[in-house]
Amino acid sequence: MQRFLDPSVLAGISSLDLLAKTVVDGFVAGLHRSPDFGFSQEFAEYRAYTPGDDLRHVDWNLFARTERCYLKRYRGETNSQLTVLLDASNSMQYTSGPPMKMDYARYIAASLFYLAIHNQRDAAGLIVFDDEVREYIRPSTRQGQMARLFAGLERAEPHARTDFAKPLVHFQNFLQRRGIAIIISDFYEDPETIVRAIEPLRFHGNEVVLFHVLDPQEIRPVMKGSAVLVDLETDQRIEVVPEYAKTTYRTKVDAHIEELRTRTQAAGMDYQLLTTNQPLDAALREYLTMRKAGN
């Protein structure tokens, strides 16, 4: 199984559909009961009508017999909603070797979608953003949703720069229903800013997971002599010496990761660091764990 989840192997698979199927079929799959009530055929209980309830759910037969107004509730099989917020800024196109961070993020997203829709029958949606929301696919379980999501992922090419503050305003509008929000990004931003931007999602009852995707070279960069480095988002150039990359940079990155982890966990969010040479199962396991905890 591990072999099929190896990112370098997955990079050879061009179809996201097949890729997601390969990943997820190789992963643990299973249905479980939803803790939330839905609107399917299996009856769960009656609940007294309170003003504002949808009249369509009133059991009129019972009302006719008892003249009491009850709502009929059913136990639904799929009522979780997965929304993947994919960072498609320019920094995501960095790579020191296949796969690119963006591709790795796509693999994760595709696998999650496949797992959610095909195996869990959850509703899944996608938000692609950089400094603003570039694409939004509403979470749904409808026929063809998987294809739409995959198409959305295909279209998500790195572009512009990351800005969490602007698109997050829109996120709150899109995510009015509770669910799982997974943010896949490299998070090149101040951790406080990130947490402050994402925190509102959590207030809406969403389980928020941050998948921090980084290239191994971004954590432990190897430099042969001094080099001119170009920022992929800003095009800014500076000359950096290997000694700095070996020492100070690593300290700073580690501190950044640690602070991000600490702050997100303090805000009730989950954080998962993923490097592009890691297998995808870590991400899937995180999702399932999160989903189980939600039940």
Next chain:
Amino acid sequence: MGFLAPWFMGGLAALSVPVFVHLLRKHISIPRPVSSLMFFERGTQSSTRHRRLRYLLLFALRFALLLLVVLAFANPFVRRAAADTNGRTLLIVLDNSFSMRAGTRFADAKQKALAQLAAKTHSQKAQIMAFGGQLEVMTQPIDDDAQLRAALESIQPGDGHANFGELGRAIRTMSETVHGPIDLHLFSDMQHSAMPANFADMVLPGNVTLRLHPVAEGVAPPNWTVESVDAPAELSDPKDPKRSRVQAVVAGFGTPAASKSVSLLVNGKVIASKKVDVPANGRATVEFAPLDVGYGFNRCAVRIEGGDTFPADDAGDFVVRRSDPERILFVHAAGDPRSALYFDAALQAAAHASFVLQSVAAEQATDLDPSKYAFVVLSDTVVLPSIFEHALAQNVAKGGSVLIALGTDAAHHAQIPLWGGSAKDAHDYARSGSVATVGQVDFNYPALEQENPGRDNGGWAEVKVFYTVVVDPAQARVEARLTDGTPLLLEKQMGEGHLLLLTSGLENLTNDLPLHPVFVAFVDQTARYLSGSERLSGSRLVDSFVALRAAADPVGSVANVEVIDPDGRRPLSLSEARTVESFRLQRAGYYQIRFADGRDAVIGVNPDRRESDLEPMAQDVQQLWSGSSGSGATQTTDAVPVEGKTRPVSLWWYVMLFALVVALAETALASGYMGTQREEV
């Protein structure tokens, strides 16, 4: 400074490579994209500056390496004085002959020699020699300045007689082994009397350049000396007017006519003084008689009182040994009393020796002890009593001597007593109606010695020989021959002793030798030679040799000899005292010697009186000598600096060595630079 292969300088074009690589080539760095510069800082300045410095150092090393390699191929050279580099050997010869004791000659010469040595370049090889009575090699050709200087400092003035002919011969011999050019610097007073009879003896070989450094300037100072002393070495009767006298010749060199006071000293005490008028540049004889000395060895000297510029030669030393007359055993055939008569008459006529002849017939010699006699004469005694013959042989082996004269009886007996050989034949010239005369005579032989033999072969040409016994010389040395080649006088060594064989008789039947004056001289010299008294006292010249023992000593009976020089030191080591056969008398003064046969001697040793003539060689002769040597370079009166002849010395080896060092430094620096690129991940 120059280049032996300047066309290799074209390789300097290669220097453009490091210039291009390090200075002209633009450093191309491909920008490297990163996700964010959020965690990067600009930290390049100090590092780049440091690296630029390293680059510049690396560039300098590479530049220097290429430059040095090109220079090495171009073969740079420097010009150095030819004296250093041409392999010329500096040969310093310091004259330490007796005449160098005059004034400050020796000190001046040594000072100049030291200055010449100091002027030598460090790498040049030099050799030090002392030139007195004989050439003494102080060092081999070496370049150790300290050792050379020490050798030069150790030379002390000697008492020998310098001879430039000897110097020339020694240098010619040396040049056969040393093939390189030699700069010979001679520091000497350039005495005229040191010149050999033949100028050709002084000429030096072609590879030797002679530079003379005369230390005696101007006219030679006047000098009186005791030129010769004629005194008896042995004296038995001080009242004998013929023998008990001392004749000394006082000579003046460059002197005006003067009256000099001359003293005779015996054992340090003046026993007589006389005034003598010495003409200008002339000689005068002074005689002291009688010579009253005690028994034993008496150290005598004739001294000129008053002194002069060269006081060292104002005395002539000699030793007189007073003893009772020595006996000579004369053994003759029963019917031959005539030979003893002639021999005794000749012995009494001789002036110097004091011998008493004891004549006996052969048959009566049985009980005689030969060791009690100075020597033994066997006159035509073909048969000896066996006891006496045995005792005589033992005596000869221990140092005794025998004169054997063969008369007419010898031809009838094959065996010659003691001699060891046999008579082969006899030449009876009288019977054939002719006579033989003496053809060859070795006048250097002590028994026949004559300084200037006359045209009549020193008197021997008149001698007629009627009868001789023919003897095979075998190991004997022939000292005189007849005109037909028949040996007349032979000498053979036997143990420590000598055997002298006269192949004719001592009477007037076999020859008429006893009738000629030369017979007296012959008997006198033979007696002195065979008795050994000649070598026990008297005087010798410096650098003469004294035979201490016979050449072939039997193993197991080695006797020590002992020599005490004028300073009271023993110049012979213990091992030398057991083996040495002869000894050179190097110093002036009195030598005490004990020979291997146990006899003691005291000998007065005087410098060669030619050293007293301080007249230097004429200037033109000096120039002729130096001009005839080697490259024909002339000399002047002072140290002549070496001409400005130079020769190129290649430096490529040093340049390559330096290039190697630079290459190693470049490798170390470059590998260090590369090492920073191999960072750990």
